[in-house]
Amino acid sequence: MGVEMRYTARMKIKADLVVKNASQVFTSAGSPESPVVVEGGSVAVAGGLVAWVGKTERLADDVEVGPEAMVIDAAGGVVTPGFVDPHTHAVFAGSRPLEFEWRLSGRSYLDILADGGGILATVNAVRQADEDQLVRESLPRLDRMLEFGVTTCEVKSGYGLDVENELKLLRVARKLASLTPMRILPTFLGAHTFPPEFRDDHDKYVKLVIEEMLPAVVEEGLALACDVYVEKGVFDVDQAEQILRAATDSGLGIHVHAGQFVDLGGPEMAAGMGASSVDHLDVVSDEGLAAMARSGTVAVMLPGAAVSLGQKPPRVDRFLEAGVTLALATDLNPGTSYTENLPLMAFLSVTSMGLPCSAALLAITRHAAKAVGLKEPEGTLAPGARADLLIHDVSDWREILYHFGVTHVSKVLIKGKPVAGPRAS
Numbered sequence: 001m002g003v004e005m006r007y008t009a010r011m012k013i014k015a016d017l018v019v020k021n022a023s024q025v026f027t028s029a030g031s032p033e034s035p036v037v038v039e040g041g042s043v044a045v046a047g048g049l050v051a052w053v054g055k056t057e058r059l060a061d062d063v064e065v066g067p068e069a070m071v072i073d074a075a076g077g078v079v080t081p082g083f084v085d086p087h088t089h090a091v092f093a094g095s096r097p098l099e100f101e102w103r104l105s106g107r108s109y110l111d112i113l114a115d116g117g118g119i120l121a122t123v124n125a126v127r128q129a130d131e132d133q134l135v136r137e138s139l140p141r142l143d144r145m146l147e148f149g150v151t152t153c154e155v156k157s158g159y160g161l162d163v164e165n166e167l168k169l170l171r172v173a174r175k176l177a178s179l180t181p182m183r184i185l186p187t188f189l190g191a192h193t194f195p196p197e198f199r200d201d202h203d204k205y206v207k208l209v210i211e212e213m214l215p216a217v218v219e220e221g222l223a224l225a226c227d228v229y230v231e232k233g234v235f236d237v238d239q240a241e242q243i244l245r246a247a248t249d250s251g252l253g254i255h256v257h258a259g260q261f262v263d264l265g266g267p268e269m270a271a272g273m274g275a276s277s278v279d280h281l282d283v284v285s286d287e288g289l290a291a292m293a294r295s296g297t298v299a300v301m302l303p304g305a306a307v308s309l310g311q312k313p314p315r316v317d318r319f320l321e322a323g324v325t326l327a328l329a330t331d332l333n334p335g336t337s338y339t340e341n342l343p344l345m346a347f348l349s350v351t352s353m354g355l356p357c358s359a360a361l362l363a364i365t366r367h368a369a370k371a372v373g374l375k376e377p378e379g380t381l382a383p384g385a386r387a388d389l390l391i392h393d394v395s396d397w398r399e400i401l402y403h404f405g406v407t408h409v410s411k412v413l414i415k416g417k418p419v420a421g422p423r424a425s
Contacts, residue, residue, distance in 0.1 A: 015044035022074040032359035048415035082151025082388030084368035087329035094125030144340040151388040158189030170222035188223040225253035230266035271295040289322035298371035303348035304337035347404035387416035
């Protein structure tokens with residue numbers, strides 16, 4: 001570490017925004033073993049993109065800062081890319097605190113789901129809510145995510161489970177994208193579980209998802225990707241593959257929930273189909289990890305869900321040894337991981353899962369961007385990346401993990417514009 005990442009040219013780079021005097025700039029470039037961290041660094045932005053990163057002492061030589069440019073003094077804080085949360089269910093109605101107590105008393109999540117609770121309880125609340133109510137309930141969650149430094153957020157549907165209500169959830173996600181500066185990436189998750197009306201005819205519901213829900217979603221341009229929950233008692237691998245094949249034929253990216261409780265072979269299927277990510281993976285075979293490593297499919301780990309369900313988060317040693325890229329997400333949802341705190345997930349990953357500190361920050365920036373299908377250099381502070389930056393009120397990047405449970409973010413910039421923090425304007 002302590003490596004300088006400086007980009008020079010024959011002519012000075014013209015910047016419209018400069019963040020200077022950082023104690024460190026953690027760029028999320030490099031590898032987890034050797035991350036690129038610029039000590040005493042600054043960042044220059046032009047046209048909403050990162051244009052230059054280097055030592056503050058080189059700023060005047062390399063960058064032209066005109067009179068109209070905005071200059072922000074990081075005052076010895078740490079600058080990082082904006083955080084990316086690659087797996088959330090942020091749009092929903094109601095809450096399920098009673099189920100939390102049930103699980104603490106020993107009832108399993110799958111038992112609660114089989115009795116009509118779990119996802120189905122939220123489905124009932126969503127079906128009764130209109131779009132305005134869903135916006136009112138969901139927007140504060142996005143506001144809290146922004147306070148924790150999340151500048152890009154994937155949002156899944158999956159609490160409607162019929163054509164009308166799945167479309168309603170995705171329209172709400174689109175509305176929220178106009179109400180927050182965050183980048184919202186919508187994912188269609190009609191295959192979250194089977195609704196009560198199809199409890200005894202699963203194949204008929206799969207047909208509904210493929211022949212009615214997906215075409216309606218695509219026609220309105222409401223989603224960028226499709227997800228399926230592959231798990232015991234929910235969708236099997238064959239059903240998931242049918243849905244995901246239809247999604248890819250429609251031009252959508254694909255993700256898969258798999259291995260939360262039982263390994264049914266979902267990772268191998270997802271990797272073979274070119275999925276951007278497989279999420280959960282509390283239980284996964286060596287064959288599944290090898291398939292993901294070969295395909296470049298990202299493993300999105302959800303430690304908040306494991307902890308909330310009373311499970312021990314999986315160790316990541318096998319993932320790292322297999323060469324699988326790791327990302328982290330909140331899994332924000334009302335049942336199993338009710339949190340907007342993405343840095344807390346990074347803390348859990350280093351304390352309970354064995355992830356190195358530098359890898360944990362990559363897991364909520366660069367690798368998380370890859371998990372949601374964004375292309376390099378997204379999720380980094382390399383030139384050409386979207387200028388989503390955070391200034392943290394700490395002097396060493398490790399403090400973001402070390403001092404856990406709170407936000408250290410003093411300023412959020414999205415596309416080179418201040419949007420949150422005490423000095424945002």
